[in-house]
Amino acid sequence: MPVAQLLCEGGNNSPDVRVLSKLLSGICEIKPLGGKYGMGAKIIARREAFGQNCVYGILDGDFLKDWVIPSDHPKEWKTSDGSIHFGWRWERKEIENYLIDPIVVERALGENLPDIHQYKTELELAKENISIYQAARTALSANRTRFKDVPSAFGPKRGKEKHPFPDTLDQESCTQGIQRLIEQHQESQLVSLENVNSSFEKFLPECANEGIRNQHYLHAFAGKDLFWSMNQWFVDNGFKGVWVFREKVLSGIQKTTDDISTWLPEWGELREVISNL
Numbered sequence: 147m148p149v150a151q152l153l154c155e156g157g158n159n160s161p162d163v164r165v166l167s168k169l170l171s172g173i174c175e176i177k178p179l180g181g182k183y184g185m186g187a188k189i190i191a192r193r194e195a196f197g198q199n200c201v202y203g204i205l206d207g208d209f210l211k212d213w214v215i216p217s218d219h220p221k222e223w224k225t226s227d228g229s230i231h232f233g234w235r236w237e238r239k240e241i242e243n244y245l246i247d248p249i250v251v252e253r254a255l256g257e258n259l260p261d262i263h264q265y266k267t268e269l270e271l272a273k274e275n276i277s278i279y280q281a282a283r284t285a286l287s288a289n290r291t292r293f294k295d296v297p298s299a300f301g302p303k304r305g306k307e308k309h310p311f312p313d314t315l316d317q318e319s320c321t322q323g324i325q326r327l328i329e330q331h332q333e334s335q336l337v338s339l340e341n342v343n344s345s346f347e348k349f350l351p352e353c354a355n356e357g358i359r360n361q362h363y364l365h366a367f368a369g370k371d372l373f374w375s376m377n378q379w380f381v382d383n384g385f386k387g388v389w390v391f392r393e394k395v396l397s398g399i400q401k402t403t404d405d406i407s408t409w410l411p412e413w414g415e416l417r418e419v420i421s422n423l
Contacts, residue, residue, distance in 0.1 A: 149174045149420050150200035152233070153189060155182045161241045164396050168406055169413055173421055182206065186232050202233035206240045209287040209298065213358055216365045218411035220419065237412055242369025244410065245395050253409055254398030260383045272375035273363045274355060275315060280367045281353040282320035285345035286327060289337050296331045304374055305389055311374040
């Protein structure tokens with residue numbers, strides 16, 4: 147059954163909606179739902195209302211508990227027994243992982259592009275700067291329970307979207323951040339500090355330099371964290387900070403006459419699979 151409506155995370159003018167609306171223009175309606183929790187039930191309800199399986203959804207990739215080498219394909223989102231196909235998951239952690247990609251940045255910004263070699267160098271520095279923090283976030287995410295989700299990020303809330311991002315990113319600070327979150331959520335989470343710290347130790351070498359997640363950081367690390375780690379560089383290069391830069395990338399995507407499905411293999415794969423469902 148063709149896809150008539152694709153539900154996604156975020157609000158009416160979110161990056162998710164704006165990228166998907168451009169990528170899937172002429173194929174289906176993009177409908178933002180805010181948070182991702184409960185999206186499966188909403189998909190089923192809308193299918194029942196339409197009387198056919200024409201409503202699907204797409205979710206962030208999130209932090210993977212067990213690492214899988216990226217294949218540049220969106221992942222199918224199904225029930226555990228495979229009986230219901232809800233839609234797809236992005237292969238990368240979140241939409242910002244695509245917006246910070248040098249390929250997308252270069253094509254979206256055009257004449258407004260900063261020195262691309264400097265940009266790539268700064269992105270590599272950002273990757274190393276946040277690597278320990280990504281191990282901490284992955285550990286927290288891997289130990290969530292179904293009762294009430296423990297946050298996988300900590301630190302002061304930054305920008306208009308209130309994205310948590312710590313002032314310090316070393317191992318000791320990340321260990322303290324984990325402890326504070328678990329203590330705050332202990333009763334409702336039923337998560338043990340010992341288990342989270344054990345996971346943190348497990349993920350550290352994967353996220354550190356030469357680790358498997360580090361090698362695939364544009365998929366494994368959080369795009370918002372990469373952006374925030376580069377904030378001063380954006381300021382110094384005339385973009386007034388993270389969200390001004392992100393907005394210019396998004397505006398470039400919306401305004402381009404290019405077929406953006408050709409920019410990244412996964413974008414092309416998603417357009418193809420939704421077009422031919």
